[in-house]
Structures are given as structure tokens and as C-alpha cells.
Amino acid sequence: MLDKIGLTHVSSVRIPIATKLILSFLLIIAIISVVFSVAGSQIIGNRVVAEAQERVRTDLNAAREIYLNKLGNVSNVVRYTANRILLKDALSSGDMEQATEELIKVAQREGLDVLTVTDRSGKVLLRTSNPGLLDDNEGQDELVRAVMERKDTVASTWIVPADELRKESPLLAEKAYFKFIKTPKARARVETEETAGMMLKAAAPILDDQNNLIGVIYGGVLLNRDFEIVDKIKQTVFQDVKYSGKDIGTATIFQDDVRISTNVKNEDGSRAIGTRVAEDVYNQVVTAGQPWIGRAYVVNDWYITAYEPIRNFNNKIIGILYVGVLEQRYVDIRTQTILVFLTIALAGVLVSIALSYFVSRRISGAIQELVSASQEIARGNLEARAVVKSRDELRDLADTFNAMALALKDRDEKLKEFTTKKIMESERLALIGQLAANVAHEINNPLQGIVTYSHLLLERMPGDSPSRASVQKIVTQADRCRTIIRGLLDFSRQRALHKSPSEVNAVLNECVSLVEDQALFHNIQIIKDLRPNLPFIVLDPAQIQQVFMNLIINAAEAMDGSGRLTLATRLDPAGKFIEVEFVDTGHGISQENLDKIFDPFFTTKEIRHGVGLGLAISYGIVKEHQGMLSVESVIGKGTTFIVRLPVMAEERA
Numbered sequence: 001m002l003d004k005i006g007l008t009h010v011s012s013v014r015i016p017i018a019t020k021l022i023l024s025f026l027l028i029i030a031i032i033s034v035v036f037s038v039a040g041s042q043i044i045g046n047r048v049v050a051e052a053q054e055r056v057r058t059d060l061n062a063a064r065e066i067y068l069n070k071l072g073n074v075s076n077v078v079r080y081t082a083n084r085i086l087l088k089d090a091l092s093s094g095d096m097e098q099a100t101e102e103l104i105k106v107a108q109r110e111g112l113d114v115l116t117v118t119d120r121s122g123k124v125l126l127r128t129s130n131p132g133l134l135d136d137n138e139g140q141d142e143l144v145r146a147v148m149e150r151k152d153t154v155a156s157t158w159i160v161p162a163d164e165l166r167k168e169s170p171l172l173a174e175k176a177y178f179k180f181i182k183t184p185k186a187r188a189r190v191e192t193e194e195t196a197g198m199m200l201k202a203a204a205p206i207l208d209d210q211n212n213l214i215g216v217i218y219g220g221v222l223l224n225r226d227f228e229i230v231d232k233i234k235q236t237v238f239q240d241v242k243y244s245g246k247d248i249g250t251a252t253i254f255q256d257d258v259r260i261s262t263n264v265k266n267e268d269g270s271r272a273i274g275t276r277v278a279e280d281v282y283n284q285v286v287t288a289g290q291p292w293i294g295r296a297y298v299v300n301d302w303y304i305t306a307y308e309p310i311r312n313f314n315n316k317i318i319g320i321l322y323v324g325v326l327e328q329r330y331v332d333i334r335t336q337t338i339l340v341f342l343t344i345a346l347a348g349v350l351v352s353i354a355l356s357y358f359v360s361r362r363i364s365g366a367i368q369e370l371v372s373a374s375q376e377i378a379r380g381n382l383e384a385r386a387v388v389k390s391r392d393e394l395r396d397l398a399d400t401f402n403a404m405a406l407a408l409k410d411r412d413e414k415l416k417e418f419t420t421k422k423i424m425e426s427e428r429l430a431l432i433g434q435l436a437a438n439v440a441h442e443i444n445n446p447l448q449g450i451v452t453y454s455h456l457l458l459e460r461m462p463g464d465s466p467s468r469a470s471v472q473k474i475v476t477q478a479d480r481c482r483t484i485i486r487g488l489l490d491f492s493r494q495r496a497l498h499k500s501p502s503e504v505n506a507v508l509n510e511c512v513s514l515v516e517d518q519a520l521f522h523n524i525q526i527i528k529d530l531r532p533n534l535p536f537i538v539l540d541p542a543q544i545q546q547v548f549m550n551l552i553i554n555a556a557e558a559m560d561g562s563g564r565l566t567l568a569t570r571l572d573p574a575g576k577f578i579e580v581e582f583v584d585t586g587h588g589i590s591q592e593n594l595d596k597i598f599d600p601f602f603t604t605k606e607i608r609h610g611v612g613l614g615l616a617i618s619y620g621i622v623k624e625h626q627g628m629l630s631v632e633s634v635i636g637k638g639t640t641f642i643v644r645l646p647v648m649a650e651e652r653a
């Protein structure tokens with residue numbers, strides 16, 4: 001496509017600088033803010049989660065301490081009781097009545113669900129939880145047997161089967177019983193209920209004075225539906241803090257995979273006992289025996305959790321201890337962080353849009369200003385100026401532009417002034433020329449009479465007439481007047497050209513033959529160096545001959561009648577002109593006069609010899625032939641005139 005000033009545009013879609021700037025700003029900001037937000041929130045989010053996990057790991061340690069502390073309590077109570085004289089005496093005497101009374105008080109006071117005494121073979125002698133059931137044998141109980149063998153206290157978390165529980169107390173069996181409750185993600189299991197119970201159980205030897213085993217005492221606390229430990233953990237470790245109505249921290253004791261003691265809540269707010277652990281957690285903690293630290297789905301919500309196995313006396317995994325904090329809180333922190341990041345990024349985008357809009361408006365405004373100023377100038381209004389206020393390269397450009405406009409205007413004015421002057425001058429010259437031509441024409445006829453009659457008068461005058469000298473002067477001056485008037489008439493006459501195809505060499509040869517015999521040329525050697533077979537060119541032979549004659553005579557006069565005149569013709573290298581050269585060995589032309597020789601009436605010759613019209617007329621004739629007349633000269637050495645006549649395409653044909 002071509003626009004008004006002729007520039008070509010390659011691309012067809014025109015995108016303004018402002019748009020380009022805004023778009024690139026936006027792109028940069030968008031990339032930065034996306035990267036910044038994503039990376040930032042990722043880092044902070046991960047940090048927050050890592051922090052939470054670290055915390056939950058420590059919380060699990062605290063929870064374990066609380067749990068073991070409770071087991072230690074049970075163990076202590078059992079051991080102290082084993083050492084009581086009252087009990088030893090009762091065993092030696094076989095009267096258990098008083099001891100039973102006392103131990104029931106101990107069990108109540110210390111919160112033991114079970115406190116049972118056997119003889120050294122394991123036969124039950126005293127059962128605080130079920131005083132009516134005696135004489136059965138507990139010797140097969142692993143803890144009791146261990147005590148018998150080691151004569152030392154043992155304590156452990158212990159799974160107590162349902163019938164054992166029922167022996168201790170039917171109430172306990174009932175307390176331990178769970179029907180499984182379904183929750184999402186819970187581990188699949190064929191069974192639907194749990195009848196055994198999990199107990200913190202300790203057993204101690206009862207020794208006589210000789211350190212002989214006289215019996216075994218064991219006691220325990222059933223963990224099923226006993227929330228003392230988990231609530232103590234929640235209270236001590238998590239300070240009961242709540243987050244949107246829910247406890248932040250939770251703790252659970254699992255019997256195998258069943259929540260038997262927990263403060264994790266169901267939807268209805270009740271404790272989620274009877275629910276079961278998530279499958280993946282179970283596999284890692286119970287099956288593989290590894291602690292679990294991380295996210296886990298607990299009952300009905302996501303928690304950041306820590307689980308570790310609970311082992312029994314034989315190091316068998318029988319349950320899980322769990323602590324966890326609500327993930328929601330950390331998710332919210334992360335969401336808030338992302339929001340803050342996004343807000344900052346959005347603000348950045350807005351600021352950069354505003355900024356780039358402002359900047360680009362300034363730039364494109366300045367450019368627009370320059371464009372309209374240029375258009376004004378192109379329309380010819382040289383007064384147009386670009387006003388750019390910003391202090392930058394655009395201002396420099398505008399200043400330069402304005403300077404250019406000023407210079408243009410200046411030059412334009414000078415040119416106008418010059419042309420006006422020139423026109424006036426040439427009008428004046430034309431007027432004078434016209435006047436001179438008219439005068440010459442009017443004078444020509446009377447002058448002709450004067451010349452004729454003065455010649456006649458001189459002829460008829462006797463040789464000794466005293467007036468002869470005066471008449472002679474009249475004749476000479478009248479002749480001179482006639483020459484001037486003829487020259488003037490020649491110069492001013494706008495004769496129509498009578499053009500015909502001619503041979504330049506022929507015209508030149510004829511000129512030479514005309515002058516050769518004249519006295520002026522007797523001592524002048526004429527050398528001709530004419531290129532043969534030059535193309536014919538269309539010219540007026542009479543007028544061109546006049547030009548050549550003028551130049552030849554000028555040369556002869558410059559050489560004062562002796563010297564060498566070389567005439568040469570040739571085709572210029574481009575084949576567009578025939579060049580005719582006149583080289584003389586005359587006195588040359590001074591630099592000063594070179595500028596004037598083509599002016600009419602400029603002559604350096606004496607009054608009688610020259611009028612100063614020869615070159616002026618020749619110049620006019622050559623011009624009319626679309627040719628050129630040029631001169632080179634060296635004072636004292638000679639002058640070269642060159643006439644260049646065009647070989648037109650049609651004429652060449």
C-alpha cells in the first residue's frame with residue numbers, strides 16, 4: 001500500500017505505539033505476578049504445612065508422655081498395693097475379708113477398673129470389681145505369668161478378651177463393646193463389632209519377708225470409653241483452642257483400628273468412638289509399624305496428623321495413638337496468603353496499566369504532534385511548529401523539526417525574493433531589449449541612407465579636397481554604426497529555426513573554406529581532427545555555421561593572426577552529444593572575464609574590431625538547439641570552446 005507521501009507499508013495491521021507499550025508492560029507484569037503468586041504462595045503454603053507437621057510431631061511426643069504417665073500411675077498403684085502389710089498378712093492368714101474392703105477403696109480412689117489378687121499359682125483370691133467371683137485361675141494370663149517368673153512389676157497396654165472382661169465385671173465388658181460406625185475412607189473390615197477391651201494394665205509380685213512369692217496382684221484401667229487421657233492431651237497440648245466452632249487439636253486412642261477413646265467429633269457433636277482409622281494410615285502404622293506424619297482424613301475432615309503404634313508387653317502392635325490439628329486453619333492461612341499475593345499482583349497490574357497508559361500517551365501524543373506538523377508543512381504551511389513538552393529525545397526531535405521548518409521557511413523566502421528579483425530583472429532586460437530592437441529597426445533604414453550617401457560622397461570627392469578626411473571619418477563611423485545595428489538586429493531577432501538533418505563535419509568544413517583565404521588566417525595553421533561517420537543531427541545549418549564562424553574568428557583574433565587552430569569533432573562517450581572543439585593558441589581569457597564573455601556587448605577588442613555580440617548570439621543559438629556552449633582558458637596559452645549538440649533518439653534513427 002502507498003500512502004500520501006509515497007512510503008510503502010509492508011504489514012497491514014496497524015498497532016499504535018501506546019497499545020504496544022501497554023501490552024508489553026502488561027505481559028511482563030502478568031508473568032511476574034503469576035510466577036510471584038504461584039511460587040510465593042507455594043513456598044509459604046508449604047512452609048505453613050511443614051510448620052504444622054513439625055508441631056504435630058512434637059504434640060505426639062507430649063501425648064505419648066501423658067499416655068505413659070497414666071500407665072506409670074497404674075503400675076505404681078499396683079506396686080505399692082503389693083507391698084502393703086495388710087495384703088501380705090491376709091495372704092498368709094488366708095483371711096481376705098479386710099483386704100478386700102481396703103482394696104475396693106484403693107481401686108475407687110485410684111480410678112482402677114480392675115484390681116485383683118491371686119495366690120502364687122494364679123488362683124484368684126480377691127476381685128475388687130466382682131468380689132463374688134473367686135477361685136478361677138488367672139495363671140495363664142501373660143502378665144501374671146511374667147510376674148511369677150520375674151518376681152517384678154510389669155506394666156503394659158493390654159488387650160483383654162470379652163470373657164476375661166466379663167469375669168472382672170459384666171459392666172466392663174459392656175463398656176468395652178463397640179459396634180463399628182461407618183465413616184468415609186475408613187478401612188474395610190469383615191467384622192462389625194469389637195468385644196475385647198484395651199487396658200492399661202500392671203501386675204506386681206506379692207512377696208513375704210523371705211522374698212518368696214506368695215501372690216500376684218494386677219490392676220488396670222479400661223481405655224474404652226474412658227476419655228481422661230485424650231482430653232488431658234487436648235487440654236495440655238492444644239489448650240482447648242477452637243477454630244470456627246471445632247476443636248483445633250484432637251487426640252485418639254485406637255484399639256487396633258477402632259477409635260475407643262477420642263475427642264474427634266461426629267457431625268452431631270458426639271465423640272466419634274466406634275469409627276475406624278483410614279486405610280492408608282492403618283497400613284503404615286499397624287501393618288508396617290511406621291509412624292505417620294501428614295495429612296489424613298479423620299472421621300469427616302482433613303487433619304494434619306501424627307500417628308504412632310501402641311505396642312504391648314510383647315512388642316506386638318495392638319493400637320494407635322493419634323494427635324491431629326484441623327487442616328482448615330492452615331488451608332485458610334494459605335488461601336489468605338494467596339489472596340494477599342494476588343491483590344498485590346492485581347494492584348501491580350493496575351498501576352502498570354496506568355503508568356504505561358500515561359507514558360504511551362505522552363509518547364504517542366508527541367509523535368502525533370510531529371505528524372500533524374509535518375502534514376501542515378507538506379501542505380505548504382511553513383509556519384507549522386511541533387509543540388512537545390516532555391523533556392526527552394522526542395523534545396529534541398521536535399526542536400530539530402522546528403529548526404528544519406524555520407530553515408525551510410527562510411530558504412523559501414529567500415528563494416521567493418530571488419526569483420522575484422530575477423523575474424523583474426529579466427522583464428526589465430526584455431523591455432530594454434525590445435526597445436533596443438525597435439530603435440535598431442527604426443534607425444536601420446536612415447542609417448542605410450547615411451552609409452550609402454557617405455560612400456558616394458567620398459567616391460566623388462576629389463583626392464585633394466580639404467573635407468576628405470572628415471568625410472572619411474563619417475564613412476568609417478557610419479559603417480561601424482551599421483555593424484552595431486546589424487548585430488543588435490541579429491541578437492534580438494527571434495528567427496524561426498530551419499532545421500534539417502545535417503552533418504556537423506560538413507558545416508564545419510564549409511566554415512573553414514570560407515575563412516581560409518582571408519588575410520587574417522594567412523599565418524594560422526588550421527588542424528582538423530574530425531571523427532568520420534558521426535550521426536546526422538537535426539539542426540539549422542545556417543545558424544550553426546554562424547556559431548562556428550564566430551568561434552573561429554574569435555580564435556584567430558585572439559592569436560593576432562599567427563598560431564594554431566585545432567578543430568575537432570567527436571561523439572561523447574554516452575553517445576548523447578556531438579562535441580565540436582575549437583582550440584587556439586591565443587592569449588587566453590582572464591578568470592574575471594570568463595564570467596562576462598557571453599554577455600551582450602562585452603568585448604575586450606578595440607572599438608573598430610568588436611561589438612561584443614558574437615558569443616551572446618552564439619550562446620542563444622546553441623541553447624535553442626538544446627545544446628551547450630562551454631569554455632576553458634589558460635592565460636598566455638590559449639582557449640578551448642566546446643559546442644555540444646544533442647543527438648536525439650529520433651534523429652539517430
Ligand SMILES: Nc1ncnc2c1ncn2[C@@H]1O[C@H](COP(=O)(O)OP(=O)(O)OP(=O)(O)O)[C@@H](O)[C@H]1O
Pocket residue numbers: 487550554555556558584586587588589597602603604605609610611612613614615616639
Ligand atoms: N578565442 C578567444 N581567445 C581569447 N579571448 C576571446 C576568445 N573568444 C572571445 N574572446 C573574448 O571574448 C570577448 C567577447 O567575444 P565576442 O565574440 O562576443 O565579441 P567580440 O569578438 O569582441 O566582438 P564581435 O561582436 O565582433 O564578435 C572578446 O572581446 C574577447 O575578449
Ligand SMILES: [Mg+2]
Pocket residue numbers: 550553554610614615
Ligand atoms: Mg567575436
